[in-house]
Amino acid sequence: MLSKKTKYGLKALTFIARTGDDVPVQVSAIAKSEQIPQKFLEGILLTLRKAGILGSKKGKHGGYYLRSTPSDIKMTDVMRVLEGPIAMVPCVSLNYYEKCDDCPDEHACSVHKLMIEVRDSTLKVFRNKTLGDLSQV
Amino acid sequence: MLSKKTKYGLKALTFIARTGDDVPVQVSAIAKSEQIPQKFLEGILLTLRKAGILGSKKGKHGGYYLRSTPSDIKMTDVMRVLEGPIAMVPCVSLNYYEKCDDCPDEHACSVHKLMIEVRDSTLKVFRNKTLGDLSQV
DNA sequence: TGTAATCCCTACTAAATTGATAGGATTAAT
DNA sequence: ATTAATCCTATCAATTTAGTAGGGATTACA
Numbered sequence: 150m151l152s153k154k155t156k157y158g159l160k161a162l163t164f165i166a167r168t169g170d171d172v173p174v175q176v177s178a179i180a181k182s183e184q185i186p187q188k189f190l191e192g193i194l195l196t197l198r199k200a201g202i203l204g205s206k207k208g209k210h211g212g213y214y215l216r217s218t219p220s221d222i223k224m225t226d227v228m229r230v231l232e233g234p235i236a237m238v239p240c241v242s243l244n245y246y247e248k249c250d251d252c253p254d255e256h257a258c259s260v261h262k263l264m265i266e267v268r269d270s271t272l273k274v275f276r277n278k279t280l281g282d283l284s285q286v
Numbered sequence: 287m288l289s290k291k292t293k294y295g296l297k298a299l300t301f302i303a304r305t306g307d308d309v310p311v312q313v314s315a316i317a318k319s320e321q322i323p324q325k326f327l328e329g330i331l332l333t334l335r336k337a338g339i340l341g342s343k344k345g346k347h348g349g350y351y352l353r354s355t356p357s358d359i360k361m362t363d364v365m366r367v368l369e370g371p372i373a374m375v376p377c378v379s380l381n382y383y384e385k386c387d388d389c390p391d392e393h394a395c396s397v398h399k400l401m402i403e404v405r406d407s408t409l410k411v412f413r414n415k416t417l418g419d420l421s422q423v
Numbered sequence: 424t425g426t427a428a429t430c431c432c433t434a435c436t437a438a439a440t441t442g443a444t445a446g447g448a449t450t451a452a453t
Numbered sequence: 454a455t456t457a458a459t460c461c462t463a464t465c466a467a468t469t470t471a472g473t474a475g476g477g478a479t480t481a482c483a
Contacts, residue, residue: 151374153442156397163396175458184388189443195460208451209457224400237288251321259300259420260293263361266415270407278403283396290471312429326472332431345480346428424483431478440469449460 155231157185158193159283162202162227166219166284173205173212193231200230220281228275235275236268243268292368294322295330296420299339299364303356303421310342310349330368337367357418365412372412373405380405 160183165174176194180187194213197203202222203213215222228235229244239247240255241264252258297320302311313331317324331350334340339359340350352359365372366381376384377392378401389395 151397151401152440156375159397159400160395173458177458186443188445191459192443192461198459205459206451207449207457207459210452211450211458213459238293257423258297260288260296263296263411263415263420264288266411267408270411271404274400274403274407278400283400286394289469310429314429323472325474328430329432329472335430342430343480344430344478346426347481348429348479350430426483427481429478429480432476434474436471436473438470438472441467442465443467444465445463447461450458452457453455 152232153189154193155228157183157190158197158231159227160185161190161194162197162215162222162280163284165203165213165215166222166280167286171214173210173214175212178212197227197230200226202227202230215280218281219284220279222280224275224278224280224283225272227280235271236264238264241265241268289369290326291330292365294320294327295334295368296364297322298327298331299334299352299359299417300421302340302350302352303359303417304423308351310347310351312349315349334364334367337363339364339367352417355418356421357416359417361412361415361417361420362409364417372408373401375401378402378405 161179164179164183168174176187176191179185180190194203194205198205198213201216204216205211205213225235234242234245236242238249238260239245240249240252240261248255249258252261255261298316301316301320305311313324313328316322317327331340335342335350338353341353342348342350362372371379371382373379373382375386375397376382377386377389377398385392386395389398392398
């Protein structure tokens with residue numbers, strides 16, 4: 150299941166991308182328009198900023214803005230920041246690899262082989278999708 | 287993340303498929319070989335039996351066996367039984383569709399569109415994989 | 424017929440995760 | 454100064470996950 154965090158994060162990014170201007174977008178505006186609990190959203194946008202996807206401006210008339218043009222923001226990056234590893238098991242994760250406790254031999258593991266295929270097919274989707282695609286009407 | 291339940295279930299099915307004979311396979315044998323807590327595994331195999339994927343025989347020399355040949359057991363079915371919906375959000379699920387509370391218009395939702403692509407690509411993998419493929423050495 | 428092996432079923436539990444909420448500190452514009 | 458914003462930490466309730474416990478029902482076979 151996709152977490153609410155990811156869902157909200159994607160919606161927020163889309164909203165910011167659609168706004169388009171150079172002025173920062175306030176959390177309150179996003180929260181209201183997308184029906185997201187504001188305090189919860191604050192944390193999500195903070196995460197995206199720390200990951201370098203969003204920039205922020207504090208104080209009055211502050212808010213969040215994209216650090217790159219939407220078509221340069223790849224879903225692989227966004228999803229990894231919001232949802233974590235794309236692989237369904239650590240032993241097939243490219244960025245967060247971890248050996249299974251059980252599996253004596255990874256290459257003989259049926260689950261491993263299956264999950265590599267799932268990972269690759271999901272990666273293909275995320276690599277070919279940018280925020281620009283998402284925010285197109 | 288793939289749940290342990292699913293992981294164990296897939297390993298157990300693979301084990302049974304590899305055993306191959308007509309004699310039922312005991313939970314204890316699977317648990318030992320695959321390093322799965324036996325009581326936990328019992329419940330998983332029960333689920334698979336209730337879903338019609340496994341058959342069982344009670345009493346001495348009892349155990350579990352496949353209801354179809356491995357190459358007829360599709361991953362779509364297995365995954366749905368063990369892990370639940372293949373879609374990452376209910377609003378793009380083929381078998382467990384549910385409208386989102388928030389989304390006023392599904393077709394305008396950026397998350398929706400993205401998740402349909404992920405679902406389709408994952409489905410393609412599961413539709414083309416059978417237990418027969420998994421259990422090949 | 425008795426006994427051991429096996430699946431079957433329900434209930435319980437500890438730990439982790441999720442989806443928030445609360446309260447305030449910090450910063451900047453006016 | 455005041456106001457409007459982000460930033461940060463802590464807390465919490467509900468849910469899910471992973472596993473345990475205990476026994477019931479069924480069957481093979483000595």
